[in-house]
Amino acid sequence: MLTLTIASRESALAMWQAEHIRDRLSVLHPGCTVNILGMTTRGDQILDVTLSKIGGKGLFVKELEVALEAGQADLAVHSMKDVPMELPPGFDLAVIGEREDPRDAFVSNQYARLSDLPPGGVVGTSSLRREAQLRARYPHLTVKPLRGNVGTRLKKLDEGQFDAILLAAAGLKRLGLGDRIKSLLSVEDSIPAAGQGALGIEIRSGNFEVAAMLAALNHPETAACVRAERQVSRVLGGSCQVPLGAHAVLQDGRLVLNGFVANPDGSSFIHDAATGDVADPEAVGQQLADKLLAQGARAILDALPPA
C-alpha cells in the first residue's frame, strides 16, 4: 500500500501515540505515506461527569471504528487501557506494542509522595481503581474526582484544587511531562489497569495487507502480559466502572500476574496472584479471575452501582 491512514483522537496524548506509530511505520515502509486523521470522540466532549457515569471507555474508540469501517482509515492507535475487552465484530487488535512504564505517578506541587500528605489531604483521580487502592491504603486521605485530558488535570492541580493527583506515568512521559512526576507508586501499592502503558493497534478484520505491514510493531512479551491482564477483566466483567487492577510481568520465562477487585471505598479488598505459561496468557488470567471469584469478587462486583 502506498498510503496508510491512522485514525486518532485529538488529545495531545492520542496524537503523540499516533505520531509515534506513524514515525515507526515510515521507517519500516519508506515508500509509504502515513497520514493521521484526527477525530473528536464522545468521551472527549463530555468532561464534566465521571467516565463511569457516561458509559465507559468504549466512548473513546467508537468513532475511530466508524472511520475504519468506512475505509477512511486503515488503523486506529489506542492506549490498551482504553480498549474494551470485547471488540465489536469486524475489528481485530493487530498489534500490542512494547510497554512504557506501567505505574501510576504521584504528581504534586508540595509533596514528594503519598505518605507525606497530611490527614484530609485532597487527591484527585476519577479512576475507581486508583480510588479504591488509595482508600484501602491511605484511609485518612480525601479522594476528589478529576477528569479531562492530561493537560487539563495538571492545570486543575496547579490551580490549587488538589494537594496531589494520580496519573499514568506512561502518559506523562510520552508528553514530555515526566518532570512533573514526584514519585512513582509501586505496582504492589497501586496495581495498574489492564494494559496500562501499552499501545494497541486496531484494524478491520481480514485486512491482511495492513496486518502484515504492522506485524513488526508487535511486542510479544508485552502482548502476552496484556492478554493475561485483559482476561481477568473479561472474566470479571471489568471496565472503568469497576475497581479492578491486573498487572503481569515475565519472570524467568513465566507469566506472573497480580490483580485485585475492591469496592470503591476500599473496605472490601481482594488481592491474589497467578503464575503460568507465557504461551497461554488467557489461562493465567482465567486462573487469577477464578481465585478472585473464590474469595468473593462476585459479591463485590454485583454490589457496584450500575454503569
Ligand SMILES: NCc1[nH]cc(CCC(=O)O)c1CC(=O)O
Ligand atoms: N484514562 C485515560 C488514559 N488512557 C491512557 C492513559 C495513559 C497512557 C497509558 O496508560 O498507556 C490515560 C491517562 C491516565 O490514566 O493518566
